[in-house]
Amino acid sequence: MYRLTAKILLLLLIVAVIDRVGDRYLKSGLESFFYLNGKYDVLCIGHSHTEQGIDEKLLEQGLAGLRVGKYAMKGVNTFDRQAMIRQAFARNSSISLVIYDVDINTFNTKGVGSSSYKLLYPFLGDPAIDGYLKGMSDPEEYYSRKYLHLLRYPSIMQKYAFKQLLNSKDPTEVFNLDVQQLRTSLARGSHYSFAVDAANRAAFRETIALIRARNARVILLFIPTVDIINSINRSDYRKMIALFQEEAARDQGVTFLNYSDRYEGNHDFFRDPTHLNNKGRAVVTRDLAGDVARIMSRAQ
Amino acid sequence: MPFNSLRYFLFLPVVYLVFFLAGERARWCVLLAASFLFYGALQVPYLPAVLALVALSTYGFGIRLDRAGTERAKRGVLWCGIAANILILVLLRYLPFLSENLGALGGLFGMEGRIQPVKALVAIGVSYYIFQAISYLNDIYLEIAEPERHFGYFALYLAFFPKLLQGPIERAADLMPQLKARYRFDYDNMRYGLLLFTWGLFKKVVVADRLAIYVNHVYGDVHGFSGLPLLLATYAYAMQIFLDFSGYTDMALGSALLFNIRLTQNFNNPYLATSVADFWRRWHISFSRWILDYVFKPLQMRWRGWKEWGTAAALVTAFLVSGIWHGASWGFVIWGGLHGLYMACSVFYRPYQKKLHKALRVEKTGLLKAWQMLVTFNMVSLAWVFFRANSTADAFYLLRHLCDGVKGWQQFLFWQGRSEFLLLAAVLALVLAINCLPRNAGFTVIARYPLLLRWSLYVGLVLGIILLNIDAQKSFIYFQF
Numbered sequence: 113m114y115r116l117t118a119k120i121l122l123l124l125l126i127v128a129v130i131d132r133v134g135d136r137y138l139k140s141g142l143e144s145f146f147y148l149n150g151k152y153d154v155l156c157i158g159h160s161h162t163e164q165g166i167d168e169k170l171l172e173q174g175l176a177g178l179r180v181g182k183y184a185m186k187g188v189n190t191f192d193r194q195a196m197i198r199q200a201f202a203r204n205s206s207i208s209l210v211i212y213d214v215d216i217n218t219f220n221t222k223g224v225g226s227s228s229y230k231l232l233y234p235f236l237g238d239p240a241i242d243g244y245l246k247g248m249s250d251p252e253e254y255y256s257r258k259y260l261h262l263l264r265y266p267s268i269m270q271k272y273a274f275k276q277l278l279n280s281k282d283p284t285e286v287f288n289l290d291v292q293q294l295r296t297s298l299a300r301g302s303h304y305s306f307a308v309d310a311a312n313r314a315a316f317r318e319t320i321a322l323i324r325a326r327n328a329r330v331i332l333l334f335i336p337t338v339d340i341i342n343s344i345n346r347s348d349y350r351k352m353i354a355l356f357q358e359e360a361a362r363d364q365g366v367t368f369l370n371y372s373d374r375y376e377g378n379h380d381f382f383r384d385p386t387h388l389n390n391k392g393r394a395v396v397t398r399d400l401a402g403d404v405a406r407i408m409s410r411a412q
Numbered sequence: 413m414p415f416n417s418l419r420y421f422l423f424l425p426v427v428y429l430v431f432f433l434a435g436e437r438a439r440w441c442v443l444l445a446a447s448f449l450f451y452g453a454l455q456v457p458y459l460p461a462v463l464a465l466v467a468l469s470t471y472g473f474g475i476r477l478d479r480a481g482t483e484r485a486k487r488g489v490l491w492c493g494i495a496a497n498i499l500i501l502v503l504l505r506y507l508p509f510l511s512e513n514l515g516a517l518g519g520l521f522g523m524e525g526r527i528q529p530v531k532a533l534v535a536i537g538v539s540y541y542i543f544q545a546i547s548y549l550n551d552i553y554l555e556i557a558e559p560e561r562h563f564g565y566f567a568l569y570l571a572f573f574p575k576l577l578q579g580p581i582e583r584a585a586d587l588m589p590q591l592k593a594r595y596r597f598d599y600d601n602m603r604y605g606l607l608l609f610t611w612g613l614f615k616k617v618v619v620a621d622r623l624a625i626y627v628n629h630v631y632g633d634v635h636g637f638s639g640l641p642l643l644l645a646t647y648a649y650a651m652q653i654f655l656d657f658s659g660y661t662d663m664a665l666g667s668a669l670l671f672n673i674r675l676t677q678n679f680n681n682p683y684l685a686t687s688v689a690d691f692w693r694r695w696h697i698s699f700s701r702w703i704l705d706y707v708f709k710p711l712q713m714r715w716r717g718w719k720e721w722g723t724a725a726a727l728v729t730a731f732l733v734s735g736i737w738h739g740a741s742w743g744f745v746i747w748g749g750l751h752g753l754y755m756a757c758s759v760f761y762r763p764y765q766k767k768l769h770k771a772l773r774v775e776k777t778g779l780l781k782a783w784q785m786l787v788t789f790n791m792v793s794l795a796w797v798f799f800r801a802n803s804t805a806d807a808f809y810l811l812r813h814l815c816d817g818v819k820g821w822q823q824f825l826f827w828q829g830r831s832e833f834l835l836l837a838a839v840l841a842l843v844l845a846i847n848c849l850p851r852n853a854g855f856t857v858i859a860r861y862p863l864l865l866r867w868s869l870y871v872g873l874v875l876g877i878i879l880l881n882i883d884a885q886k887s888f889i890y891f892q893f
Contacts, residue, residue, distance in 0.1 A: 113432075113597050115599070116599060116602050116603065120606075123867075123870055123871065123874070126867075126871050127871060127874050127875060127878075130871070130875060131875075131878070134875075134879070227883075230883060252417065252418045252419060255418075256418045260878060262875070262878045262879050263878055263881075265879065266883060267832060267835075267880070267882065270879070271829060271831060271832065274831075290819070290820060290823070293636070293637075293638070293819070293820060296635075296638075297633070297635050297636035297637075384823075
């Protein structure tokens with residue numbers, strides 16, 4: 113009995129040491145990946161649309177003198193982004209522009225998972241994130257991650273960390289949208305819906321107010337989604353666009369850019385109905401650089 | 413309380429410690445109280461009450477069965493006991509299905525709305541201990557087992573927490589003596605138990621849950637796919653359900669081993685089976701044995717006059733029962749029916765198959781074995797479609813479009829990224845390779861490794877679970893049954 117207990121304790125000790133060392137290693141990778149320790153002027157924040165649709169290096173090249181950071185991860189919703197923006201501002205006071213991606217699901221949690229807050233667990237302990245995570249999770253989940261640090265890293269976050277640590281950040285996967293398959297799928301009943309949830313919209317407005325309170329400008333960027341799904345219910349799509357225009361009209365420091373109308377028909381720009389491929393990403397980023405430069409010069 | 417939860421990781425050592433420190437006479441009390449606590453942690457207040465009711469009634473029927481003087485009286489008590497248990501099962505699990513279908517049937521005869529649909533109740537674990545209760549009564553009736561006089565041990569036989577929620581379905585003759593045996597600390601049992609538990613956890617949270625991401629992607633929207641992605645998702649589900657369920661079983665076996673109790677092995681490389689009959693000797697073994705002993709054999713005896721046709725009918729009926737046991741839906745019924753059909757057909761073609769193998773001179777060759785494994789795996793996987801699909805319409809759509817070409821396979825395999833797919837392939841290959849080793853050989857081999865290698869494996873396993881676990885799919889597939 114004593115022999116076994118001693119062995120179990122020793123095993124736990126070894127695991128605990130590796131846990132702490134591994135956490136530091138992965139966290140350093142993530143902080144670099146998301147520019148959380150760097151100084152920059154333009155912050156691109158959002159979910160997979162930004163992650164795959166904006167090339168921050170290309171954007172920086174197009175914006176002479178402005179540094180660009182990108183804090184985007186698959187699936188983060190409006191509430192997560194609020195915490196992420198707090199964190200980014202707490203670590204970096206030089207942000208003067210936030211590019212915030214919007215889409216038909218910005219005001220609901222349909223397009224992204226309800227458990228997306230878990231992606232922020234690697235930053236548990238950061239004052240800007242801690243309270244948010246505690247409020248979102250059940251005690252079992254929260255405390256297991258508080259004490260077992262490697263549990264904080266979902267596979268996607270490990271992937272981000274290793275991409276940075278192994279210096280393989282550039283996307284290598286090239287897919288093209290299968291238009292025929294998408295049309296078949298939609299005809300057989302797969303559907304995309306549009307909805308507005310009051311709590312999401314309120315959180316969105318709070319986030320914009322938070323950014324504006326830090327004297328930073330905001331670009332609400334509708335990264336293209338393919339026309340086949342936008343036209344399932346074109347009137348609802350238009351209503352969503354009108355809502356973003358309305359949000360922009362409330363404050364001169366907020367601009368809405370709709371790239372979806374511009375590129376929704378270019379099917380060769382997409383890897384799937386809602387995400388750009390490398391080709392689309394390059395085109396959209398170049399356009400964005402031009403628009404951002406114009407907006408920033410006008411603001412000055 | 414699922415085995416893959418932090419609560420269980422705290423619960424198990426605490427129960428063991430109390431059990432270890434308690435006196436010999438109090439140990440069954442500790443395990444029984446822990447089992448009810450474990451069941452109560454599901455936060456469904458009526459479930460422990462149902463368990464207590466089943467324990468009380470079956471215990472009573474067992475005693476009455478033993479005291480019944482005549483064969484007729486015995487049979488009466490047996491059927492009353494079985495009926496009481498089945499009634500509980502139907503009330504908890506099948507009323508929604510029955511009311512829904514009777515309502516639809518009533519609609520055909522102009523009686524719309526007369527039969528209101530009943531809301532489904534949570535019935536986790538119920539079908540497992542009810543099957544145990546039925547086997548207990550049958551074994552007393554057949555004089556295979558003696559009725560248990562000590563209610564505490566009997567209740568513990570039904571409620572023992574490692575096997576309460578998902579089996580194995582234990583026979584009284586196997587489990588009862590172990591529950592009554594004097595406990596002595598056994599280092600090897602503890603070590604194997606902990607290792608088995610950890611290995612089961614790895615299979616579940618690292619591999620099965622990772623496969624679930626791919627499977628759910630396709631089965632959540634079958635109309636969005638055709639051809640090879642549908643086939644790959646179906647194979648992936650075959651692996652997922654095996655690793656999910658066998659992972660759970662390993663954790664159950666490992667937990668029980670801490671208390672020096674050896675539960676029934678539920679799996680023996682089922683996908684290496686060379687026929688569907690062989691598959692059922694290797695898959696969910698405790699359940700297959702139950703169906704064989706208490707459904708198939710009595711029916712086959714009754715219908716023996718019809719020769720092969722009687723055997724075939726008994727097989728189809730037994731597998732339909734098996735399908736319905738899994739759940740009240742047409743998908744499960746079709747799944748069970750398909751297996752019944754496979755088996756029934758084999759009754760007729762087996763003699764010709766043997767002749768054919770002899771004529772082709774391929775009897776007992778590796779090639780034939782490999783071919784049979786491939787065919788069996790595909791037949792079983794095909795049936796899993798009805799088990800997994802969200803509706804029978806989805807299942808039929810999937811089967812119709814299974815051979816629509818290879819388009820989209822890359823998008824399916826790499827939709828989580830190439831690195832994620834490679835990781836999945838690596839962990840799946842590792843688990844299947846270890847699984848192919850003779851039963852328990854893996855652990856015996858590990859025990860002989862040099863200290864450093866052995867400890868590296870232990871640490872690697874624990875870290876693998878922490879770092880590679882998938883958080884999305886908490887519950888086990890077989891929880892619902």
